Amino acid sequence: xxxxxxxxxxxxxxxxxxxxxxxxxxxxxxxxxxxxxxxxxxxxxxxxxxxxxxxxxxxxxxxxxxxxxxxxxxxxxxxxxxxxxxxxxxxxxxxxxxxxxxxxxxxxxxxxxxxxxxxxxxxxxxxxxxxxxx
Amino acid sequence: xxxxxxxxxxxxxxxxxxxxxxxxxxxxxxxxxxxxxxxxxxxxxxxxxxxxxxxxxxxxxxxxxxxxxxxxxxxxxxxxxxxxxxxxxxxxxxxxxxxxxxxxxxxxxxxxxxxxxxxxxxxxxxxxxxxxxx
Numbered sequence: 001x002x003x004x005x006x007x008x009x010x011x012x013x014x015x016x017x018x019x020x021x022x023x024x025x026x027x028x029x030x031x032x033x034x035x036x037x038x039x040x041x042x043x044x045x046x047x048x049x050x051x052x053x054x055x056x057x058x059x060x061x062x063x064x065x066x067x068x069x070x071x072x073x074x075x076x077x078x079x080x081x082x083x084x085x086x087x088x089x090x091x092x093x094x095x096x097x098x099x100x101x102x103x104x105x106x107x108x109x110x111x112x113x114x115x116x117x118x119x120x121x122x123x124x125x126x127x128x129x130x131x132x133x134x
Numbered sequence: 135x136x137x138x139x140x141x142x143x144x145x146x147x148x149x150x151x152x153x154x155x156x157x158x159x160x161x162x163x164x165x166x167x168x169x170x171x172x173x174x175x176x177x178x179x180x181x182x183x184x185x186x187x188x189x190x191x192x193x194x195x196x197x198x199x200x201x202x203x204x205x206x207x208x209x210x211x212x213x214x215x216x217x218x219x220x221x222x223x224x225x226x227x228x229x230x231x232x233x234x235x236x237x238x239x240x241x242x243x244x245x246x247x248x249x250x251x252x253x254x255x256x257x258x259x260x261x262x263x264x265x266x267x268x
Binding site for chain 2: 001002003004005008010011012013018021024025026027028048049050051053055072074075076077080082093094097098099121122123124125126127129
């Protein structure tokens with residue numbers, strides 16, 4: 001069912017400094033900052049030949065990653081995002097196997113303007129999983 | 135410099151149960167368990183169209199992921215692995231920009247039989263990075 005790994009998201013305390021390390025030491029293709037106020041984050045995408053890394057810092061009060069950075073002030077790996085063809089079919093299959101979908105189960109519009117859902121990390125070995133319909 | 139994302143590694147407390155969730159709810163292509171005694175882990179690779187997920191559980195005493203699972207008994211995202219063409223050139227570039235390489239800086243042979251190095255997570259926003267020469 002799941003297709004490509006769309007991105008790995010890393011929560012960082014300082015987006016500019018993080019981007020400089022990816023462009024410098026790692027010599028990666030680093031984009032410009034993008035503000036996503038409706039998601040409470042400012043992000044920079046690092047484009048790799050086969051997928052993307054999403055560096056994200058909190059934007060505005062009540063950012064969904066503020067709590068994560070309180071627990072891990074240095075930052076850390078936050079979630080992985082897998083592509084699916086049909087998000088409602090994917091949700092139904094996951095729920096039928098006992099996995100919990102976060103929120104009320106209705107897909108939201110993600111950072112790429114496509115429908116997304118998040119799965120409970122307790123059902124996937126502590127790993128927060130986003131599924132995105134592409 | 136860095137090329138493809140070779141894999142995302144997830145430490146899990148129960149490899150069989152984890153693999154069942156990836157094959158079941160997520161409908162992914164899940165391989166057979168592989169024992170890597172020299173790395174202290176038993177792994178299962180989940181093959182996606184563009185990269186791999188490496189599920190790993192501790193193998194034997196003194197497993198390098200035992201401490202991780204003590205802190206996070208449910209499991210969690212452990213590291214990402216980027217491919218590089220020349221691991222010594224990559225190491226030298228990273229060190230020149232202030233990044234720390236774990237161990238004595240000499241590449242070890244990784245799970246795929248190729249030279250690997252790990253970078254200090256404190257230099258990359260709490261994210262443990264493996265670089266692998268391919």
